[in-house]
Amino acid sequence: MSFNPFAVMAGRFRLIALLGLLGLVAGCQVRPLYDEASGTQQSLGSIAFSSADDRVELEVRNQLIFLVAGGAGEPAAPEYTVDLKVKSETIGVLLEQSSDTPRAGRVVVSADYTLSRTKDGTVLRMAHRQSVALVDFPEQEFAKLRAIRDAENRAARELAELIRADLAAALSR
Numbered sequence: 001m002s003f004n005p006f007a008v009m010a011g012r013f014r015l016i017a018l019l020g021l022l023g024l025v026a027g028c029q030v031r032p033l034y035d036e037a038s039g040t041q042q043s044l045g046s047i048a049f050s051s052a053d054d055r056v057e058l059e060v061r062n063q064l065i066f067l068v069a070g071g072a073g074e075p076a077a078p079e080y081t082v083d084l085k086v087k088s089e090t091i092g093v094l095l096e097q098s099s100d101t102p103r104a105g106r107v108v109v110s111a112d113y114t115l116s117r118t119k120d121g122t123v124l125r126m127a128h129r130q131s132v133a134l135v136d137f138p139e140q141e142f143a144k145l146r147a148i149r150d151a152e153n154r155a156a157r158e159l160a161e162l163i164r165a166d167l168a169a170a171l172s173r
Helices: 005-026 040-045 055-069 141-171
Strands: 047-049 080-095 102-117 123-136
Touching (some): 080 141, 102 141
Antiparallel strands (some): 080 102
């Protein structure tokens, strides 16, 4: 049996790499996003949102107020403000060949928002999020309008949940 110096060096290298990896992992912190000790829930409850310009933006805004404050409404003296701009777009994606009319579509609701501290105006987070809801277009015009509205509402609720999670992550830092 012969002595192999490369095998000894490879074993030492593996041991050093393992110890280095353990050192990195030991520095990591894992904690719940909405932990009571972190104060994230209280910070979320002290957010005021900009006024809405249209129905879909109002739907997102109302859902956000409910999600961050737990139904308590907006605070009288907010610590943070969110400037929210929402737009909605309906796109027909499945065309009927004979009449060239869409039978199915997508409703895309997107938002640009800025989270800032009220007392000094410091911007904590700027982001763009969007949500997509699929919709079937019936033959009747009123039913088609109602289907689009329902899809906008679904997308607005989902978008509000995405924004809330993003705001919680920004405030927990």
